Amino acid sequence: MVNVAKIETKEIPDDFLSKIRSYLSIEKVEDISRAYHFAEKSHEGQKRLSGEPFFEHPKQTAIFLADLKLDANTLSAALLHDVIEDCGVSYNELATEFGNDVATLVESVTKLTRTEIIAKETYLNKTDPNNFSAFDDIAQAETLRKMLMSMAEDIRVVLIKLADRLHNMRTISYLPEPRRMAISRETLDIFAPLAHRLGIWEIKWLLEDLSFQQLDPDTYKRISKRLNAKRVERESYILNVVNITRAELKASGIEAEVYGRPKHIYSIHRKLEQYRTQDKELVDIYDLFAIRVVLARIQDCYAAIGVIHSKWRPLSGQFDDYIASPKDNLYQSLHTAVVCEDSIPVEIQIRTSDMHEVAEYGVAAHWLYKEGGDQDIQFENKMSWVRKLLDWQRDADGAVEFVESFKTDIFQNQIHVYTPKGDVIELPVGATPLDFAYRIHTDIGHSCVGAKVNGKLVSLKYKLKNGDNINIMNTKATSGPSVDWLNESSGYISTTSARAKIRQFFNKQERQGNLERGKEIFQRQIKRLDIIVTSQESADLLKFQTDEDMFVALGDGTLTWAKFTNRINLNDAVQIKTTQAEMPKFSSGVEVLGVGDLLTSIARCCNPVLGDKILGFITRGRGVTIHRVNCSSIINEDEPERIVVVDWGETKPLSPVRIQVIGWDRVGLLLDVASTVSSEKINITDMSSESKEDDSVISFTVYVTGISQLNILYARLESITGIISVSRLSNLENFKKITT
Numbered sequence: 001m002v003n004v005a006k007i008e009t010k011e012i013p014d015d016f017l018s019k020i021r022s023y024l025s026i027e028k029v030e031d032i033s034r035a036y037h038f039a040e041k042s043h044e045g046q047k048r049l050s051g052e053p054f055f056e057h058p059k060q061t062a063i064f065l066a067d068l069k070l071d072a073n074t075l076s077a078a079l080l081h082d083v084i085e086d087c088g089v090s091y092n093e094l095a096t097e098f099g100n101d102v103a104t105l106v107e108s109v110t111k112l113t114r115t116e117i118i119a120k121e122t123y124l125n126k127t128d129p130n131n132f133s134a135f136d137d138i139a140q141a142e143t144l145r146k147m148l149m150s151m152a153e154d155i156r157v158v159l160i161k162l163a164d165r166l167h168n169m170r171t172i173s174y175l176p177e178p179r180r181m182a183i184s185r186e187t188l189d190i191f192a193p194l195a196h197r198l199g200i201w202e203i204k205w206l207l208e209d210l211s212f213q214q215l216d217p218d219t220y221k222r223i224s225k226r227l228n229a230k231r232v233e234r235e236s237y238i239l240n241v242v243n244i245t246r247a248e249l250k251a252s253g254i255e256a257e258v259y260g261r262p263k264h265i266y267s268i269h270r271k272l273e274q275y276r277t278q279d280k281e282l283v284d285i286y287d288l289f290a291i292r293v294v295l296a297r298i299q300d301c302y303a304a305i306g307v308i309h310s311k312w313r314p315l316s317g318q319f320d321d322y323i324a325s326p327k328d329n330l331y332q333s334l335h336t337a338v339v340c341e342d343s344i345p346v347e348i349q350i351r352t353s354d355m356h357e358v359a360e361y362g363v364a365a366h367w368l369y370k371e372g373g374d375q376d377i378q379f380e381n382k383m384s385w386v387r388k389l390l391d392w393q394r395d396a397d398g399a400v401e402f403v404e405s406f407k408t409d410i411f412q413n414q415i416h417v418y419t420p421k422g423d424v425i426e427l428p429v430g431a432t433p434l435d436f437a438y439r440i441h442t443d444i445g446h447s448c449v450g451a452k453v454n455g456k457l458v459s460l461k462y463k464l465k466n467g468d469n470i471n472i473m474n475t476k477a478t479s480g481p482s483v484d485w486l487n488e489s490s491g492y493i494s495t496t497s498a499r500a501k502i503r504q505f506f507n508k509q510e511r512q513g514n515l516e517r518g519k520e521i522f523q524r525q526i527k528r529l530d531i532i533v534t535s536q537e538s539a540d541l542l543k544f545q546t547d548e549d550m551f552v553a554l555g556d557g558t559l560t561w562a563k564f565t566n567r568i569n570l571n572d573a574v575q576i577k578t579t580q581a582e583m584p585k586f587s588s589g590v591e592v593l594g595v596g597d598l599l600t601s602i603a604r605c606c607n608p609v610l611g612d613k614i615l616g617f618i619t620r621g622r623g624v625t626i627h628r629v630n631c632s633s634i635i636n637e638d639e640p641e642r643i644v645v646v647d648w649g650e651t652k653p654l655s656p657v658r659i660q661v662i663g664w665d666r667v668g669l670l671l672d673v674a675s676t677v678s679s680e681k682i683n684i685t686d687m688s689s690e691s692k693e694d695d696s697v698i699s700f701t702v703y704v705t706g707i708s709q710l711n712i713l714y715a716r717l718e719s720i721t722g723i724i725s726v727s728r729l730s731n732l733e734n735f736k737k738i739t740t
Contacts, residue, residue: 012036016059019066020075028072035076035098036062042080042087049174057171058082061163068200068361073098074156077105081160084110108157109164158194162203165191169210184214199330201360208266216269223265223272234289235260241340242291245308245348249293252307254300261290261349289340290347294356298323301350305334308348312338315345320466323355325416325424330358418469430494431464434485437472438498445498446481446505447474461491480505507556514555521554525561528714530728531707532613532630538564565611565711599623600646602655606631609655610706616646654683654703657710658729664722665696672720673698680713695724 012033020029039058046054062078076098083089084106094103169187172180188211195203213220227234238260246258293304301323318337326332333351340346351359414426417436427435433453438445450473451458464470481502485492493499507514522535535547542559544550553559600616606628608614615634616624626646627634637643663669670689677684677700687700704710710728717726 013059016063016066019063020072023069024072031072031098032062032075032079035079035102038097039079039083042083042089046086048171050171054082054086057164057167060167060170061160064163064166064203065159067202068159070156070159073101073105074160076102077109077156078160078163080106081109081164085113105154105156105160108154109160112157112161155198158198159200162191162195162198162200162207166203166206166210169207172210172214180214184211187211188215199327199358199361205264205267209264212266212269219269220265223268227265227268237341237344238289238291241289241346244311244341245291245293248307248311249304252303254295254304254307256300256304257294257353259292261292261347263290289344290349292356293348293350294353295350296352298352301334301352304350305336308336308338308350312340312346314338318347323351325467327414327416327426331355333359415464415466415468417464417467420469420471427464428495432461432492432494433458433464433470433472434460434492435495435498436464436470438495438501440472442501444472444474445501447476448472448481449475480509507552510556511552514552515548516551516555518551518553518555521561522551525564525711528727529565529707529711531611532628561711562708565708601625603627603631603633604656605633607656607658609657609704609710610648611708614646614648616644618642618644654705656685656701656703658686658699658701659713659717660727660729661698661700661717662695662724662726663698663720664724665691665694666722669696669720669722670698673700673717676716676720677702677713680709680716682709682713699729 016036017029020032024032036059040055043053043055043058048054048057058079058081061081062075065075065078080089080094080098080102083094084091091103091107094106165187168183172183175183187207192204192207192211195201195207209220242258242260246256249256249258293308295301295304315337318335320335323332323334332355333349335347335349337345337347415429415431417425417427419425419440425436425439427439433451434445434448437448437451448460451460451462452471452473453462453464453468455469482492483506484490485502486499486506493502522538526533535550539545539547539550542550542564544553550559554561554564600623602608603617603625608626608628608631613629614626615629616626617634617637618624624644624646634643661673670687674684674687683703685701685703687698689696689698691697702713704713714726717723
């Protein structure tokens with residue numbers, strides 16, 4: 001433990017000190033100073049990959065949060081946010097030195113970090129350490145869930161995490177490329193949009209540009225170079241527009257602060273992507289030139305818009321009033337685009353100084369814990385979308401859908417529409433009346449039969465527009481949603497959350513049917529492949545709570561048989577294991593448990609393959625032969641003491657399997673069968689054919705790596721024209737019956 005009493009009381013750096021002294025009391029500055037020196041001492045001797053002292057990271061995190069004017073406890077927690085994880089400092093130690101609030105914040109940030117690490121390790125332990133692509137769904141879902149829970153409890157935790165990620169992105173160049181790509185993708189997909197939803201513009205655009213620079217460096221450099229090439233010309237033009245605007249407003253008796261607003265590179269890239277389909281170039285982006293007008297009062301904002309529109313022609317469809325209808329992230333402004341000097345389009349944002357503070361700092365500007373400030377009584381209502389997200393994540397079916405719902409429903413550009421009572425509802429661009437109905441309540445969506453927008457009947461496929469007033473028409477007689485609504489090409493639904501609710505309705509309605517269908521599939525396929533595994537073993541193997549859940553997944557197609565057979569091959573749950581003793585490795589791919597190095601061979605009577613449950617039989621002079629557990633030779637053995645426990649090793653041996661194919665007797669059938677087997681790159685031997693009435697019976701031996709490959713081969717053989725059945729000959733008696 002670091003003894004704070006013994007820490008040297010030297011001053012903290014001037015840049016940090018000046019920031020916090022500008023808005024915090026002397027006592028609070030002293031609290032932060034103690035946390036600064038405690039963290040500095042705790043991290044003493046630790047280095048980052050860049051070679052700089054590790055403490056530089058928490059220090060920069062806190063400095064950025066000081067720019068947002070966050071409270072003293074948040075800044076202290078930012079300085080201390082790595083001491084539990086990296087320095088072995090306990091919660092109790094922090095609580096004793098800095099109070100429970102700071103200790104709880106640090107512990108919450110630590111838990112959030114550990115969630116990311118565990119998600120990464122869980123993935124990396126199972127796959128190629130250099131391949132981060134498949135990690136996204138798992139890691140992003142876990143990160144999102146934990147961040148949402150943290151936000152619901154105390155949003156300061158997420159503000160610290162955003163500042164932490166910002167500094168990590170600024171120093172990301174020292175990481176290996178695969179990790180840079182994975183972290184940058186997560187930052188662009190999750191952290192930057194989250195900063196946007198929280199209204200913290202400064203963090204949002206910095207995270208976007210830093211991520212984009214890593215993910216697409218060539219495009220980043222190209223846009224940057226083109227912007228720099230005309231920087232002087234562009235700045236001169238903006239300065240001229242600013243001066244004209246300021247003069248026009250002053251002539252109308254309106255005092256305002258007017259200045260140019262830079263456009264960041266990732267935003268320009270997205271505009272270019274959007275405009276590419278319209279054959280437009282960089283010069284055509286109307287908000288590449290932008291100015292901001294900041295005034296004292298709301299009425300001045302509306303007066304200013306009149307002055308600007310009287311001076312320059314406004315562009316059609318480019319006016320938005322976010323003062324009358326604020327965004328969920330607290331943002332308020334008037335937006336317009338006008339044709340200025342030399343016929344160049346310019347975007348103009350008009351707001352009060354209070355609105356400007358919110359626009360730049362988001363929720364931090366309305367902070368509940370501001371020094372000496374009153375609580376914002378509307379804060380909880382304004383942040384209600386966080387709780388909505390927690391509800392929606394419970395509706396999502398798995399990690400992929402959960403992450404997708406955030407990307408489509410929450411992080412895309414939003415429109416604001418109204419209920420008949422005048423409540424504002426935020427939806428992604430492209431949303432329909434059905435999306436609106438499901439956003440209000442699941443039952444309203446299920447019973448929706450029509451919609452009126454601005455008093456007129458519209459199609460349920462109608463794309464809602466900003467400011468629309470929507471009235472949903474419902475009926476009690478409806479049997480529920482239409483299955484056509486789930487068809488993505490139909491255009492009824494655009495939000496993942498609405499689609500998930502509709503799918504849940506049908507899943508519930510069809511569960512019993514899917515259950516019966518899944519049971520039939522399971523029993524038929526197990527018999528077809530002639531393997532031994534119980535339904536509960538399979539459910540445990542595939543991480544289902546019950547075998548009924550597994551049957552339902554099989555019945556509705558969520559679980560494919562190919563996935564099932566892959567797990568049968570790779571997982572130990574269907575193998576016989578009676579000891580944890582260290583096992584020797586054999587070239588045959590079989591390991592004899594509890595004994596020394598013995599010669600092993602595959603028994604021809606049952607031909608087990610990787611994935612079958614097996615036993616060994618000690619022969620006289622030929623080592624151990626490997627049989628399937630249901631082989632008649634093992635079941636009827638008179639000397640059970642010669643039976644030993646064996647298991648498949650880590651190698652994948654080629655195992656012989658005798659297959660019988662029955663089909664219509666036609667010319668070319670034998671050739672089609674042989675060609676199909678060969679196309680799967682599977683060796684084939686001992687092929688024979690005979691006619692029985694109108695059918696042809698073809699028998700042959702193939703050498704496969706396991707159940708999964710055998711299942712794929714079955715599917716390919718069954719797709720041949722005229723094939724009636726494909727089956728596995730499991731013992732020597734059947735083998736003789738067909739070949740003699």
